Amino acid sequence: MNFEYKEPLIVQEVAPRDGLQIEKQWVETEDKIALIDGLSACGFTRIEAGSFVSPKAIPALRDGDAVFNGIRRDPGVIYVALVPNVKGGERALAANADELNLVMSASQTHNRANMRMSCESSLAGFGDVVRLAAATVSLNATVATAFGCPFEGQIDEERVVSIVRTYREMGITGITLADTTGMANPRQVARLVARVLEHVPAADLTLHFHNTRGLGLANVLAAYDAGARRFDAALGGLGGCPFAPGASGNICTEDLVNMCEEMGIPAGVDLQKLIALSRTLPALVGHEVPGQVAKAGRNCDLHPAPDYVRTI
Amino acid sequence: MNFEYKEPLIVQEVAPRDGLQIEKQWVETEDKIALIDGLSACGFTRIEAGSFVSPKAIPALRDGDAVFNGIRRDPGVIYVALVPNVKGGERALAANADELNLVMSASQTHNRANMRMSCESSLAGFGDVVRLAAATVSLNATVATAFGCPFEGQIDEERVVSIVRTYREMGITGITLADTTGMANPRQVARLVARVLEHVPAADLTLHFHNTRGLGLANVLAAYDAGARRFDAALGGLGGCPFAPGASGNICTEDLVNMCEEMGIPAGVDLQKLIALSRTLPALVGHEVPGQVAKAGRNCDLHPAPDYVRTI
Numbered sequence A, B: 001m002n003f004e005y006k007e008p009l010i011v012q013e014v015a016p017r018d019g020l021q022i023e024k025q026w027v028e029t030e031d032k033i034a035l036i037d038g039l040s041a042c043g044f045t046r047i048e049a050g051s052f053v054s055p056k057a058i059p060a061l062r063d064g065d066a067v068f069n070g071i072r073r074d075p076g077v078i079y080v081a082l083v084p085n086v087k088g089g090e091r092a093l094a095a096n097a098d099e100l101n102l103v104m105s106a107s108q109t110h111n112r113a114n115m116r117m118s119c120e121s122s123l124a125g126f127g128d129v130v131r132l133a134a135a136t137v138s139l140n141a142t143v144a145t146a147f148g149c150p151f152e153g154q155i156d157e158e159r160v161v162s163i164v165r166t167y168r169e170m171g172i173t174g175i176t177l178a179d180t181t182g183m184a185n186p187r188q189v190a191r192l193v194a195r196v197l198e199h200v201p202a203a204d205l206t207l208h209f210h211n212t213r214g215l216g217l218a219n220v221l222a223a224y225d226a227g228a229r230r231f232d233a234a235l236g237g238l239g240g241c242p243f244a245p246g247a248s249g250n251i252c253t254e255d256l257v258n259m260c261e262e263m264g265i266p267a268g269v270d271l272q273k274l275i276a277l278s279r280t281l282p283a284l285v286g287h288e289v290p291g292q293v294a295k296a297g298r299n300c301d302l303h304p305a306p307d308y309v310r311t312i
Helices: A015-022 A029-040 A064-070 A086-094 A108-115 A119-133 A157-169 A186-196 A216-225 A253-263 A271-278 A281-285 A307-311 B015-022 B029-040 B064-070 B086-094 B108-115 B119-133 B157-169 B186-196 B216-225 B253-263 B271-278 B281-285 B307-311
Strands: A010-013 A046-051 A078-082 A099-105 A138-144 A174-178 A205-208 A230-233 B010-013 B046-051 B078-082 B099-105 B138-144 B174-178 B205-208 B230-233
Touching: A010 A253, A015 A029, A015 A046, A029 A046, A029 A064, A029 A271, A046 A064, A064 A078, A064 A086, A078 A086, A086 A099, A086 A119, A099 A108, A099 A119, A099 A174, A108 A119, A108 A138, A108 B307, A119 A138, A138 A157, A157 A174, A157 A186, A174 A186, A186 A205, A186 A216, A186 B253, A205 A216, A216 A230, A216 A253, A216 B216, A230 A253, A253 A271, A253 B186, A307 B108, B010 B253, B015 B029, B015 B046, B029 B046, B029 B064, B029 B271, B046 B064, B064 B078, B064 B086, B078 B086, B086 B099, B086 B119, B099 B108, B099 B119, B099 B174, B108 B119, B108 B138, B119 B138, B138 B157, B157 B174, B157 B186, B174 B186, B186 B205, B186 B216, B205 B216, B216 B230, B216 B253, B230 B253, B253 B271
Parallel strands: A010 A046, A010 A230, A046 A078, A078 A099, A099 A138, A138 A174, A174 A205, A205 A230, B010 B046, B010 B230, B046 B078, B078 B099, B099 B138, B138 B174, B174 B205, B205 B230
Antiparallel strands: none
């Protein structure tokens, strides 16, 4: 392992979408807007700000239009919207999203459970969205369960590579490999990232890890070492997995940025502001959040020694 | 990074010592004994089973003698006792500990705060314990705050290497580098482990990481990649840090073993038994514990797909 890393790591903040979507406590539209504006002020260049899915499927994000219309548009930030189909794409375009993110699972069973359609139907829908977008906005497509499926188990690497090539052939530039339920391990990550980088430039590839089994940052390290440069993360480690009650969700943004700072990898995000913003989350969502650095502080936040030390 | 790892990783279980020592709820002696016996049945070759420190300093472990005398002695397991001084060494020998673990901080301030003496006094005490042991038991010495100090901040790498050499020159074979308050990062770990392995064979070196800032398993990966083979970990991720209320403690044993299994690194511990034992901890200590795999299950613990999937 060569740790003399210099190249920047790009963090795409996904708390407003992948974080909030599973929260039971309703987060007011104005609070979502304040969160996104607070994130914009931290230095992110990419924020997944919401989704345009059916309000029945994801009631927590039913105000996607109002959120996109209410946020302060920082010119340095690409505001991404998750869209499940062409109808969602129309809403996202109407709300002036800068980029649309499409999702299909590598696992047929997971796609049927999550998107309520076959992978073939998902891909047909992607074609409709590509035509709708007509090169007016950027497109990204996610391979969910790319590292394992909670129903099917292991996912064939060849299948993931094949889906990635299909996405690119359809004219979708951005590719995300998602470890939807936290099943990836560093060895697997290094191998799959190397394979996918044969077909996708690093600038177009995002890795989306969950910390469900505690391996989130170890997987980031393996992916970065293999050449990946862009990573999804959620403030406070918001998010979660319906199959792992009480377990962690997305990798935590401030924990990732802290790792970068300590390792000398430029991430371009203000860690102190992030920590301050993360500490507002428990009040917003009504429970503690999994992130560690917001609890422990940065390494450089030193503590006073006990008084008796002076007398020893 | 080369992930074609084959060499076994040895896990030293430390929950009965580093885990339980900060618990506020008293754990009965018979429950400590049952925990250690349960751990012995999981396949560990090394368990830090208790400490012989002043009962005033660590009331939670005041029954070290009764614990060591009550446990079933598995002949395949080395039962380690932490001892702060020669008095503790005498108690540990009387209780038939297989190995004594001594602790001094690389940081003078932390050593004065934690051990209530200077590093020079600590080393003089180590000399007394070496003479007491007189080669009848194994000896290990820990460099606490080897990767950073919550009072002083960064710790000079040269100082850590120098302490390691002093320990070895005193006749102490086993060396532990401890990230006492979770300040290590993978780049630093790779560098320091490589330096220390110039002076200590891998078979004698233990890395002790805390997950205070979420980097525990990433640091294990970096250390293993640099040649380290033995790691401390605590069932359920028990333990903690007085400076990080609510943050994680030691790296979690079952999360580490799960990572090894998924990566094909032999760890020699039964993951299913570990998970079952970890799930008894919340009742034992009176609160949730930070470990993830006990909540999420193994990757191979698949879930049934929803019924509607069949109709799509």
